[in-house]
Amino acid sequence: MSASGEEHAISLDDIRAAARVIDGHVITSPMIHSPRLSQLTGAQVQLKLENMQATGAFKERGAVNRLAALDAHARAAGVIAMSAGNHAQAVAYHARRMKIPATIVMPEATPLVKVENTIAHGARVVLHGETLVETEAEAKAIAAREGLTMVHPFDDPLVMAGQGTIALEMLAQCPDIDTLVVPIGGGGLISGIAVAARALAPEIRIIGVEAALYASFHNVLTGDDRPIGGATLAEGIAVKHPGRLTLPIVRDLVEEIVVVEEDLIESAVNACATYQRTMAEGAGAAGIAAMLARPDLFAGRNVGVVLCGGNIDARILASVMVRELEREERVVAFRIYSHDRPGLLGRVSTRLGELGANILEVSHGRLYLDVPAKGVTVDLTIETRDAAHTAQILAALRDEGYEPRRIDPRGLMQAGP
Known part of the structure:
Protein backbone atom coordinates (compact mmCIF):
# COMPACT_ATOMS: atom_id res chain seq x y z
CA MET A 1 0.00 0.00 0.00
CA SER A 2 1.43 3.42 -0.95
CA ALA A 3 1.49 6.48 1.29
CA SER A 4 -1.48 7.84 -0.64
CA GLY A 5 -3.53 4.73 0.12
CA GLU A 6 -3.16 3.27 -3.38
CA GLU A 7 -2.10 -0.32 -3.90
CA HIS A 8 1.47 -0.90 -4.99
CA ALA A 9 1.91 -2.46 -8.42
CA ILE A 10 3.10 -5.76 -6.91
CA SER A 11 2.71 -7.75 -3.70
CA LEU A 12 4.56 -10.52 -1.91
CA ASP A 13 2.14 -13.02 -3.47
CA ASP A 14 3.12 -11.78 -6.95
CA ILE A 15 6.79 -12.28 -6.13
CA ARG A 16 6.21 -15.76 -4.74
CA ALA A 17 4.29 -16.60 -7.93
CA ALA A 18 7.19 -15.30 -10.00
CA ALA A 19 9.58 -17.53 -8.05
CA ARG A 20 7.54 -20.54 -9.11
CA VAL A 21 7.50 -19.40 -12.75
CA ILE A 22 11.25 -18.78 -13.05
CA ASP A 23 12.27 -21.91 -11.15
CA GLY A 24 14.46 -23.97 -13.46
CA HIS A 25 15.00 -21.07 -15.87
CA VAL A 26 17.48 -19.07 -13.76
CA ILE A 27 19.90 -20.13 -11.06
CA THR A 28 19.55 -19.51 -7.36
CA SER A 29 22.67 -17.38 -7.22
CA PRO A 30 25.13 -17.87 -4.35
CA MET A 31 25.26 -15.51 -1.40
CA ILE A 32 28.69 -15.36 0.18
CA HIS A 33 30.36 -13.54 3.04
CA SER A 34 33.26 -11.35 1.90
CA PRO A 35 35.89 -10.88 4.62
CA ARG A 36 38.01 -8.48 2.55
CA LEU A 37 35.11 -6.22 1.59
CA SER A 38 33.89 -6.38 5.19
CA GLN A 39 37.28 -5.16 6.37
CA LEU A 40 37.24 -2.41 3.74
CA THR A 41 33.77 -1.11 4.61
CA GLY A 42 33.47 -1.71 8.36
CA ALA A 43 30.37 -3.89 7.97
CA GLN A 44 29.70 -7.58 7.50
CA VAL A 45 29.24 -7.82 3.73
CA GLN A 46 27.16 -10.60 2.22
CA LEU A 47 27.33 -10.57 -1.59
CA LYS A 48 24.43 -11.82 -3.69
CA LEU A 49 26.25 -12.90 -6.86
CA GLU A 50 23.74 -12.19 -9.60
CA ASN A 51 26.69 -11.80 -11.98
CA MET A 52 26.68 -15.61 -12.10
CA GLN A 53 23.42 -15.81 -14.03
CA ALA A 54 23.74 -17.17 -17.58
CA THR A 55 23.79 -13.67 -19.09
CA GLY A 56 25.77 -12.16 -16.22
CA ALA A 57 23.03 -10.16 -14.51
CA PHE A 58 19.81 -10.28 -12.51
CA LYS A 59 17.64 -9.17 -15.43
CA GLU A 60 16.86 -12.75 -16.41
CA ARG A 61 14.40 -13.07 -13.55
CA GLY A 62 12.03 -10.37 -14.72
CA ALA A 63 12.48 -11.27 -18.37
CA VAL A 64 11.48 -14.92 -17.81
CA ASN A 65 8.48 -13.96 -15.72
CA ARG A 66 7.26 -11.57 -18.42
CA LEU A 67 7.94 -13.87 -21.38
CA ALA A 68 6.22 -16.79 -19.69
CA ALA A 69 3.00 -14.76 -19.45
CA LEU A 70 2.69 -14.20 -23.23
CA ASP A 71 -0.20 -15.88 -25.03
CA ALA A 72 0.30 -17.90 -28.22
CA HIS A 73 -0.40 -14.95 -30.55
CA ALA A 74 2.08 -12.67 -28.78
CA ARG A 75 4.72 -15.40 -28.75
CA ALA A 76 4.39 -15.89 -32.49
CA ALA A 77 4.55 -12.15 -33.26
CA GLY A 78 7.61 -11.61 -31.05
CA VAL A 79 8.79 -9.18 -28.42
CA ILE A 80 10.82 -6.00 -28.33
CA ALA A 81 12.86 -4.46 -25.53
CA MET A 82 14.93 -1.35 -25.05
CA SER A 83 18.01 -1.64 -22.89
CA ALA A 84 21.59 -0.51 -22.31
CA GLY A 85 22.62 -4.13 -22.22
CA ASN A 86 21.69 -6.53 -19.43
CA HIS A 87 17.93 -6.51 -19.96
CA ALA A 88 18.65 -6.87 -23.67
CA GLN A 89 20.75 -9.97 -23.15
CA ALA A 90 18.24 -11.47 -20.73
CA VAL A 91 15.29 -11.01 -23.09
CA ALA A 92 17.29 -12.24 -26.09
CA TYR A 93 18.62 -15.31 -24.29
CA HIS A 94 15.35 -16.51 -22.85
CA ALA A 95 13.27 -15.54 -25.90
CA ARG A 96 15.45 -17.84 -27.98
CA ARG A 97 15.03 -20.61 -25.37
CA MET A 98 11.25 -20.14 -25.57
CA LYS A 99 11.30 -19.83 -29.40
CA ILE A 100 10.03 -16.24 -29.33
CA PRO A 101 11.43 -13.76 -31.93
CA ALA A 102 13.16 -10.84 -30.17
CA THR A 103 14.16 -7.36 -31.27
CA ILE A 104 16.35 -5.26 -28.98
CA VAL A 105 16.82 -1.50 -29.33
CA MET A 106 20.00 -0.29 -27.63
CA PRO A 107 21.61 3.16 -27.21
CA GLU A 108 24.37 3.80 -29.71
CA ALA A 109 26.98 4.07 -26.93
CA THR A 110 26.19 0.66 -25.39
CA PRO A 111 29.44 -1.19 -24.58
CA LEU A 112 30.44 -3.45 -27.46
CA VAL A 113 30.52 -6.56 -25.26
CA LYS A 114 26.81 -6.17 -24.49
CA VAL A 115 25.87 -5.57 -28.13
CA GLU A 116 27.84 -8.61 -29.29
CA ASN A 117 26.40 -10.82 -26.57
CA THR A 118 22.85 -9.78 -27.42
CA ILE A 119 23.38 -10.58 -31.10
CA ALA A 120 24.95 -13.90 -30.13
CA HIS A 121 21.75 -14.77 -28.26
CA GLY A 122 19.85 -14.58 -31.55
CA ALA A 123 18.14 -11.20 -31.27
CA ARG A 124 17.80 -8.54 -33.95
CA VAL A 125 19.64 -5.50 -32.55
CA VAL A 126 18.83 -1.91 -33.48
CA LEU A 127 21.22 0.79 -32.23
CA HIS A 128 19.40 4.09 -31.81
CA GLY A 129 19.75 7.25 -29.71
CA GLU A 130 22.14 8.57 -27.11
CA THR A 131 19.90 7.91 -24.09
CA LEU A 132 17.30 5.37 -23.01
CA VAL A 133 14.59 8.01 -23.59
CA GLU A 134 15.41 8.11 -27.31
CA THR A 135 15.89 4.35 -27.37
CA GLU A 136 12.49 3.75 -25.78
CA ALA A 137 10.75 6.01 -28.29
CA GLU A 138 12.27 4.04 -31.17
CA ALA A 139 11.33 0.72 -29.54
CA LYS A 140 7.71 1.83 -29.17
CA ALA A 141 7.61 2.94 -32.80
CA ILE A 142 8.93 -0.42 -34.02
CA ALA A 143 6.51 -2.28 -31.71
CA ALA A 144 3.56 -0.36 -33.16
CA ARG A 145 4.64 -0.96 -36.77
CA GLU A 146 5.36 -4.67 -36.36
CA GLY A 147 2.86 -5.71 -33.69
CA LEU A 148 5.49 -6.67 -31.13
CA THR A 149 4.98 -6.94 -27.36
CA MET A 150 7.11 -4.55 -25.34
CA VAL A 151 9.10 -6.10 -22.48
CA HIS A 152 9.89 -3.05 -20.38
CA PRO A 153 13.12 -3.18 -18.35
CA PHE A 154 11.53 -1.95 -15.13
CA ASP A 155 8.03 -0.41 -15.37
CA ASP A 156 6.13 -3.70 -15.66
CA PRO A 157 4.59 -5.56 -12.70
CA LEU A 158 5.72 -8.97 -13.97
CA VAL A 159 9.27 -7.75 -14.45
CA MET A 160 9.29 -6.11 -11.02
CA ALA A 161 7.95 -9.28 -9.40
CA GLY A 162 10.62 -11.36 -11.12
CA GLN A 163 13.38 -9.15 -9.77
CA GLY A 164 11.86 -9.36 -6.30
CA THR A 165 12.65 -13.07 -6.16
CA ILE A 166 16.21 -12.05 -5.28
CA ALA A 167 14.99 -10.89 -1.86
CA LEU A 168 13.25 -14.22 -1.22
CA GLU A 169 16.53 -16.00 -1.82
CA MET A 170 18.66 -13.54 0.17
CA LEU A 171 16.51 -13.81 3.27
CA ALA A 172 16.47 -17.59 3.01
CA GLN A 173 20.25 -17.77 2.50
CA CYS A 174 21.13 -15.26 5.23
CA PRO A 175 18.18 -14.69 7.56
CA ASP A 176 20.08 -12.36 9.91
CA ILE A 177 20.91 -9.61 7.41
CA ASP A 178 19.54 -6.30 8.65
CA THR A 179 20.29 -4.05 5.65
CA LEU A 180 19.95 -4.48 1.91
CA VAL A 181 21.85 -2.29 -0.56
CA VAL A 182 20.39 -2.21 -4.05
CA PRO A 183 21.39 -0.24 -7.18
CA ILE A 184 18.67 1.91 -8.75
CA GLY A 185 18.20 2.63 -12.43
CA GLY A 186 14.51 2.71 -13.32
CA GLY A 187 13.65 1.09 -9.99
CA GLY A 188 12.46 -2.37 -11.02
CA LEU A 189 15.06 -4.26 -9.00
CA ILE A 190 14.77 -2.26 -5.79
CA SER A 191 10.96 -2.19 -6.01
CA GLY A 192 10.69 -5.95 -6.20
CA ILE A 193 13.28 -6.47 -3.49
CA ALA A 194 11.73 -3.85 -1.19
CA VAL A 195 8.22 -5.30 -1.42
CA ALA A 196 9.41 -8.84 -0.67
CA ALA A 197 11.94 -7.94 2.02
CA ARG A 198 9.73 -5.55 3.96
CA ALA A 199 6.84 -8.03 3.87
CA LEU A 200 9.02 -10.82 5.25
CA ALA A 201 11.23 -8.73 7.57
CA PRO A 202 9.46 -5.44 8.37
CA GLU A 203 12.43 -3.97 10.27
CA ILE A 204 14.97 -4.52 7.51
CA ARG A 205 16.58 -1.38 6.07
CA ILE A 206 16.53 -0.89 2.30
CA ILE A 207 19.20 1.47 0.96
CA GLY A 208 19.20 2.45 -2.70
CA VAL A 209 22.18 3.57 -4.75
CA GLU A 210 22.25 5.91 -7.73
CA ALA A 211 25.12 7.17 -9.86
CA ALA A 212 25.63 10.90 -9.25
CA LEU A 213 25.19 11.64 -12.95
CA TYR A 214 21.75 9.96 -12.93
CA ALA A 215 20.28 10.76 -9.51
CA SER A 216 16.69 10.81 -10.78
CA PHE A 217 14.99 9.15 -7.78
CA HIS A 218 17.09 11.25 -5.39
CA ASN A 219 15.95 14.44 -7.11
CA VAL A 220 12.27 13.51 -7.06
CA LEU A 221 12.24 12.27 -3.48
CA THR A 222 14.35 15.05 -1.94
CA GLY A 223 13.49 18.03 -4.12
CA ASP A 224 17.13 18.33 -5.11
CA ASP A 225 17.99 19.54 -8.61
CA ARG A 226 21.12 17.63 -9.56
CA PRO A 227 21.89 17.72 -13.30
CA ILE A 228 21.01 14.49 -15.07
CA GLY A 229 23.19 13.05 -17.82
CA GLY A 230 26.74 12.28 -18.81
CA ALA A 231 29.09 9.38 -19.39
CA THR A 232 29.02 7.04 -16.40
CA LEU A 233 30.75 3.74 -15.75
CA ALA A 234 27.41 2.58 -14.32
CA GLU A 235 25.53 2.75 -17.63
CA GLY A 236 23.24 -0.04 -16.43
CA ILE A 237 21.59 2.37 -13.97
CA ALA A 238 21.83 5.50 -16.16
CA VAL A 239 18.10 6.27 -16.24
CA LYS A 240 16.88 9.87 -16.42
CA HIS A 241 13.36 9.42 -15.03
CA PRO A 242 11.94 7.17 -12.28
CA GLY A 243 9.47 4.52 -13.31
CA ARG A 244 5.79 5.33 -12.94
CA LEU A 245 5.10 2.06 -11.09
CA THR A 246 8.40 1.89 -9.21
CA LEU A 247 8.50 5.40 -7.75
CA PRO A 248 5.67 4.91 -5.20
CA ILE A 249 7.30 1.74 -3.90
CA VAL A 250 10.70 3.37 -3.54
CA ARG A 251 9.11 6.37 -1.83
CA ASP A 252 7.31 4.18 0.69
CA LEU A 253 9.76 1.37 1.39
CA VAL A 254 13.31 2.61 0.75
CA GLU A 255 14.92 4.28 3.74
CA GLU A 256 17.57 6.29 1.93
CA ILE A 257 19.18 6.71 -1.46
CA VAL A 258 22.96 7.14 -1.58
CA VAL A 259 24.34 9.06 -4.55
CA VAL A 260 27.81 7.88 -5.57
CA GLU A 261 30.42 9.67 -7.67
CA GLU A 262 32.33 8.07 -10.53
CA ASP A 263 35.59 7.67 -8.61
CA LEU A 264 33.88 5.55 -5.97
CA ILE A 265 32.13 3.43 -8.60
CA GLU A 266 35.56 2.77 -10.11
CA SER A 267 36.97 1.94 -6.69
CA ALA A 268 34.10 -0.48 -6.06
CA VAL A 269 34.63 -2.27 -9.39
CA ASN A 270 38.32 -2.56 -8.57
CA ALA A 271 37.57 -3.81 -5.03
CA CYS A 272 35.33 -6.58 -6.37
CA ALA A 273 38.05 -7.69 -8.78
CA THR A 274 41.02 -7.46 -6.42
CA TYR A 275 39.48 -8.38 -3.05
CA GLN A 276 36.69 -10.76 -4.09
CA ARG A 277 38.03 -11.99 -7.42
CA THR A 278 34.66 -11.43 -9.07
CA MET A 279 33.67 -9.38 -12.11
CA ALA A 280 31.37 -6.44 -11.49
CA GLU A 281 30.27 -3.78 -13.94
CA GLY A 282 29.77 -0.23 -12.70
CA ALA A 283 26.11 -0.70 -11.88
CA GLY A 284 26.83 -4.10 -10.37
CA ALA A 285 29.36 -2.68 -7.92
CA ALA A 286 27.25 0.36 -6.99
CA GLY A 287 26.26 -1.18 -3.66
CA ILE A 288 29.90 -1.41 -2.59
CA ALA A 289 30.40 2.18 -3.80
CA ALA A 290 27.57 3.28 -1.50
CA MET A 291 29.26 1.61 1.45
CA LEU A 292 32.51 3.42 0.64
CA ALA A 293 30.65 6.71 0.28
CA ARG A 294 28.56 6.45 3.47
CA PRO A 295 30.28 4.15 5.98
CA ASP A 296 28.15 5.73 8.73
CA LEU A 297 25.06 4.00 7.32
CA PHE A 298 26.58 0.54 7.44
CA ALA A 299 29.19 0.34 10.22
CA GLY A 300 28.67 -2.76 12.35
CA ARG A 301 25.66 -3.95 10.35
CA ASN A 302 25.07 -7.21 8.50
CA VAL A 303 24.61 -5.97 4.97
CA GLY A 304 23.31 -7.84 1.95
CA VAL A 305 24.67 -6.31 -1.24
CA VAL A 306 23.17 -7.19 -4.60
CA LEU A 307 26.08 -7.51 -7.03
CA CYS A 308 23.61 -7.23 -9.84
CA GLY A 309 25.77 -7.56 -12.95
CA GLY A 310 29.22 -8.49 -14.20
CA ASN A 311 29.14 -7.51 -17.87
CA ILE A 312 32.08 -5.13 -18.03
CA ASP A 313 34.28 -4.74 -21.08
CA ALA A 314 37.76 -6.15 -20.38
CA ARG A 315 39.42 -2.96 -21.63
CA ILE A 316 37.30 -0.83 -19.31
CA LEU A 317 38.09 -3.10 -16.38
CA ALA A 318 41.81 -2.88 -17.14
CA SER A 319 41.59 0.92 -17.32
CA VAL A 320 39.68 1.09 -14.03
CA MET A 321 42.26 -1.05 -12.26
CA VAL A 322 45.19 1.04 -13.52
CA ARG A 323 43.39 4.26 -12.56
CA GLU A 324 42.89 2.87 -9.06
CA LEU A 325 46.61 2.13 -8.81
CA GLU A 326 47.20 5.78 -9.73
CA ARG A 327 44.76 6.96 -7.06
CA GLU A 328 46.57 4.85 -4.48
CA GLU A 329 49.92 6.21 -5.77
CA ARG A 330 51.10 2.70 -6.56
CA VAL A 331 51.60 3.75 -10.17
CA VAL A 332 53.19 7.18 -10.53
CA ALA A 333 54.72 9.19 -13.37
CA PHE A 334 57.42 11.82 -12.94
CA ARG A 335 59.99 13.76 -14.95
CA ILE A 336 63.65 14.33 -14.13
CA TYR A 337 65.97 16.93 -15.68
CA SER A 338 69.70 16.35 -16.16
CA HIS A 339 72.73 16.95 -18.38
CA ASP A 340 72.64 14.70 -21.44
CA ARG A 341 75.45 12.36 -20.51
CA PRO A 342 76.00 8.70 -21.41
CA GLY A 343 74.79 6.26 -18.78
CA LEU A 344 72.12 8.54 -17.26
CA LEU A 345 69.26 6.13 -17.87
CA ARG A 351 68.83 3.42 -8.44
CA LEU A 352 65.10 2.82 -8.86
CA GLY A 353 65.71 -0.91 -8.69
CA GLU A 354 67.67 -0.46 -5.47
CA LEU A 355 64.75 1.55 -4.06
CA GLY A 356 62.30 -1.26 -4.90
CA ALA A 357 60.48 0.39 -7.79
CA ASN A 358 59.40 -1.40 -10.96
CA ILE A 359 59.82 0.72 -14.13
CA LEU A 360 56.78 0.50 -16.40
CA GLU A 361 57.61 3.12 -19.02
CA VAL A 362 60.47 5.48 -19.98
CA SER A 363 60.56 8.38 -22.45
CA HIS A 364 63.46 10.73 -23.32
CA GLY A 365 62.89 14.35 -24.30
CA ARG A 366 65.64 16.41 -25.91
CA LEU A 367 63.63 18.82 -28.07
CA TYR A 368 61.51 20.63 -25.47
CA LEU A 369 62.28 24.38 -25.46
CA ASP A 370 62.31 24.49 -21.66
CA VAL A 371 65.26 22.08 -21.66
CA PRO A 372 68.81 23.43 -22.25
CA ALA A 373 70.43 22.38 -25.53
CA LYS A 374 72.77 20.08 -23.61
CA GLY A 375 70.05 18.88 -21.28
CA VAL A 376 67.57 16.07 -21.34
CA THR A 377 64.33 15.15 -19.63
CA VAL A 378 63.40 11.60 -18.77
CA ASP A 379 59.76 10.76 -18.08
CA LEU A 380 59.32 7.61 -16.02
CA THR A 381 56.29 5.65 -14.92
CA ILE A 382 56.97 3.35 -12.00
CA GLU A 383 55.09 0.88 -9.85
CA THR A 384 55.56 1.01 -6.08
CA ARG A 385 54.19 -0.69 -2.98
CA ASP A 386 52.05 2.24 -1.80
CA ALA A 387 51.94 6.03 -1.42
CA ALA A 388 54.54 6.03 1.36
CA HIS A 389 56.95 4.00 -0.80
CA THR A 390 56.39 6.45 -3.67
CA ALA A 391 57.20 9.41 -1.44
CA GLN A 392 60.35 7.65 -0.21
CA ILE A 393 61.56 7.03 -3.78
CA LEU A 394 60.96 10.61 -4.94
CA ALA A 395 62.68 11.99 -1.84
CA ALA A 396 65.73 9.80 -2.49
CA LEU A 397 65.95 10.95 -6.10
CA ARG A 398 65.61 14.56 -4.98
CA ASP A 399 68.41 14.14 -2.45
CA GLU A 400 70.61 12.77 -5.23
CA GLY A 401 70.05 15.83 -7.44
CA TYR A 402 67.59 14.50 -10.03
CA GLU A 403 64.80 16.98 -9.16
CA PRO A 404 61.81 14.69 -9.95
CA ARG A 405 58.57 16.50 -10.85
CA ARG A 406 55.30 14.58 -10.65
CA ILE A 407 53.16 14.19 -13.77
CA ASP A 408 49.47 13.81 -13.02
CA PRO A 409 47.29 11.23 -14.83
CA ARG A 410 46.30 13.85 -17.45
CA GLY A 411 49.96 14.35 -18.41
CA LEU A 412 50.24 17.72 -16.73
CA MET A 413 53.24 18.73 -14.66
CA GLN A 414 52.49 19.33 -11.00
CA ALA A 415 53.93 22.41 -9.34
CA GLY A 416 56.54 22.08 -6.64
CA PRO A 417 58.99 19.29 -5.90
Missing part, protein backbone atom coordinates in the same frame (compact mmCIF):
# COMPACT_ATOMS: atom_id res chain seq x y z
CA GLY A 346 71.28 3.19 -16.58
CA ARG A 347 72.13 5.01 -13.36
CA VAL A 348 68.53 6.08 -12.79
CA SER A 349 67.21 2.61 -13.57
CA THR A 350 69.70 0.99 -11.22
